[in-house]
Amino acid sequence: MLFDKEQMYGLDIPKVIDVIYYYEACCTAEFILDNWEGICEDAAFEIGYEVRARMRDEGTSSGEDEMIIIEKVIAEWKENGYALT
Numbered sequence: 001m002l003f004d005k006e007q008m009y010g011l012d013i014p015k016v017i018d019v020i021y022y023y024e025a026c027c028t029a030e031f032i033l034d035n036w037e038g039i040c041e042d043a044a045f046e047i048g049y050e051v052r053a054r055m056r057d058e059g060t061s062s063g064e065d066e067m068i069i070i071e072k073v074i075a076e077w078k079e080n081g082y083a084l085t
Contacts, residue, residue, distance in 0.1 A: 025049040032070060039074070043084045047073050 008016060028048035032039055039047070051069045055061060058069075077084060 021049070021052065024052045028052055028066065028070070031066075032074075036070075036074065039084045043077070043082070047077065 005012060011019070025045060025048035028051050029041070029044040032044040032047060033041065036044075047070065050073050051066060054069050054073070055066060058065070060066075074084070
């Protein structure tokens, strides 16, 4: 088997996937914080997770698509009265 847990500090594949999802959400959250005003870190992180999940569901990875999905999610949060600050 090519995957060696010892090379991954003892992490198994499901845990590695969790780490990847966390990293992606953090990257998107950083982008949101840098480019949108009035959004706190906690909201940006939650939006980041939602955006990345939608990107996986839609099979996209482009930055342009990411921005479109971010805009949609932020609009939905505002429409539903979720706290952004």
